[in-house]
Amino acid sequence: MTVMSAPSIDHPGRESQDAYAVSAEFYDLLQAERDEVRVRALYRDDVAGARVGVLDVGAGTGRVTLMSLLESRVPVHAVEPARCMRTPLMTRLASLSAELTTRVTVHPYALDEAGLRAVADVAVCHNTVACLRPTSRRALWHAVAEALVPTGALLVQLPPARLPRHETTRALPTRKIGRHEYGGSIMTSPDVDRIRARFDYWVRESGRVLRRHDETFWMWPASRTELIVELEEAGLVALPERRDPAVLAVRRAGP
Ligand SMILES: C[S@@+](CC[C@H](N)C(=O)[O-])C[C@H]1O[C@@H](n2cnc3c(N)ncnc32)[C@H](O)[C@@H]1O
Incomplete structure (x- = not known):
């Protein structure tokens, strides 16, 4: 044995390049089925309505990325700093048709190092924020605000509140x-x-x-109220509560 x-x-301070070195082998196998259904229920309608681009923050093995490619007609930006998670993401993308892959770009950085400006009107941050310490989380919100066009929306799955x-x-x-x-x-x-x-x-x-x-x-736990305050500091204003309270939606102010 x-x-x-x-x-x-x-x-x-932020997740290391080797984060997920063990978990990547098991991630899709043990979590994909349940999460696939959840991701569709939480974000499908939003990405289907995207008109500029979709930003997948912490793309992991690519569940939200793939759904965004299939459900929208706009460019998709998958941001994934960890090599171990990016590897299955690339394998998943490699199996797609050229018609789909011309629309997706993989950014191998943390979002605040990716230098993305006004690339999306819909950003999704699923199962990612809980693992960021508060300073990294705040840096992420500013980077999301820069990556969104005016009035663009961010959908963020909330971390544990306490x-x-x-x-x-x-x-x-x-x-x-x-x-x-x-x-x-x-x-x-x-x-x-x-x-x-x-x-x-x-x-x-x-x-x-x-x-x-x-x-x-x-x-790092954070309540919905704490996140709303942090997001406001980055220029992202809370939208009305969604059907599923696990997700907080915020919008970048207009021009
Ligand atoms: C738990 S995984 C979730 C992956 C995917 N969203 C899913 O639900 O299957 C969180 C991912 O966020 C990535 N990540 C961590 N910090 C990040 C940051 N600052 N910017 C972008 N991605 C980040 C990690 O490398 C990791 O792959």
């Missing part, structure tokens, strides 16, 4: 690929002002564990 553990990311009281463990779905079964769990616990999220993965054959891996991420 091979037991490997990834280095924990203890004090990231620290959890106790340690909790949630099982990830299991998947069978050939002889092997893949699965894992996420353990979250409070740690001063942050949330420690440890992802444990396993691969089994006939009930025997072949290998285990783990990767730890840190999350």
